[in-house]
Amino acid sequence: MRAPTAAILAVGATAAVAGAALLQAAGEDPVGAALSLAVPSEYQDLVEEAGRTCPEVTPDLLAALLSQESRFDPEAQSPAGAQGIAQFMPSTWESHGIDGNSDGKRDVWDPEDAIPSSARYLCTVAEEVSDVPGDKQQNMLAAYNAGSGAVKKYGGIPPYKETQTYVRAITDASKQPSGSGRIVSGGQAKTAISAAEKMIGKPYSWGGGNAAGPSTGICCSPSGKSGASITGFDCSGLTLYAYAKAGITLPRTAAAQYAASRRIDFKQARPGDLIFYGSSAAAGIHHVGIYVGGPYMIDAPRPGTQVRYSRIDSMDDLYAVARPVHASSKEI
Incomplete structure (x- = not known):
């Protein structure tokens, strides 16, 4: 019926x-x-290249993160103020954004800057929590979401529902075949x-x-x-x-x-x-x-x-x- x-x-x-x-x-x-x-064609090369920035980051994981953050929308803006396809907060972009396409400016709204910046920032937080016990990729994702200090404080993924859901969703999605x-x-x-x-x-x-x-x-x-x-x-x-x-x-x-x-x-x-x-x-x-x-x-x-x-x-x-x-x- x-x-x-x-x-x-x-x-x-x-x-x-x-x-x-x-x-x-x-x-x-x-x-x-x-x-x-799953990855829009205009971003596939960017994700493939940026997804090999360090051992902890893979193209599949980066694609899953960008999908979770913005659904690949370069104009996305959250109520909290996160901006662009990788949803950088302005303060984080100021300290970690890079000029990925070498056009002389760092633009959070430009995927050619934001996608490699996201991968580079993932690698940075991976290094910051490298001595924390547990799965390195999951600790990296938790640090990306909640901050490296929280991951260090709790010796792994912190007991925050938002962060735990975030890590689980990206990890699961990244393991799905293309x-x-x-x-x-x-x-x-x-x-x-x-x-x-x-x-x-x-x-x-x-x-x-x-x-x-x-x-x-x-x-x-x-x-x-x-x-x-x-x-x-x-x-x-x-x-x-x-x-x-x-x-x-x-x-x-x-x-x-x-x-x-x-x-x-x-x-x-x-x-x-x-x-x-x-x-x-x-x-x-x-x-x-x-x-x-x-x-x-x-x-x-x-x-x-x-x-x-x-x-x-x-x-x-x-x-x-x-x-x-x-x-x-x-x-x-």
Whole structure:
């Protein structure tokens, strides 16, 4: 059964604007257009070159970081004042920005300066925390996000939710195979939606769900609920499963799925796209659902519920719509 299309009753201002845009797209056909590469073509050479600045930085890791920071938007500016494709704070840019294209100026808004500056800064913080125990790349990412002092103080990734989510999302995304040349076809979108629809009624299980289907989860959710005795899905377990049935491998968490997908304008959303919720990419994406048209998605909302059709305005922190990009795709 397909969810009905209806006028949207927004809960919050962000959800109202985004939901209205999604409603406008409800009459369009399912996903049929080719996706761009995970790294936009104009930045591929820059990322490849800068991604070899030091041993701790790789092109895949740098691409994942830039995707997480700005979705490769050279004009991005955060409410906190971070600027450009690599989201440098002005003070950090002043001390670490370089003239990457040798045009005589250091411009945070110019990707030819900002991308190599980001790699150079990663290498700098990697050196600053080189004597800290643990995974060197993860400590480097934590220092990039929270500062070298915090990583040294806690002897590794500091106990900040934002930093832990940031490190996990970039690490997971950087380990995904390249999506070069592969697309999400109309058939794949339909297959993913159909797979999710067949799971409607399955119970929510924190940490539950994998590529094979429902599974027991883990302990514990932020509200203290355990999925260890419940066979079912959490939000990202459901999306992972649905797209696995379409031949596409997604990372496990909602934040990592966002980092491994390409953000699109709300007005361009089509059935099969993933809908993400959270305050920001850096602060943590906490929920994901599969858009089915109108103001509806299929999701596994929270402990005590079941997989179901939900309105996209069921949460007031709608953040983004994105399309999966992955090399494991196959035409259906």
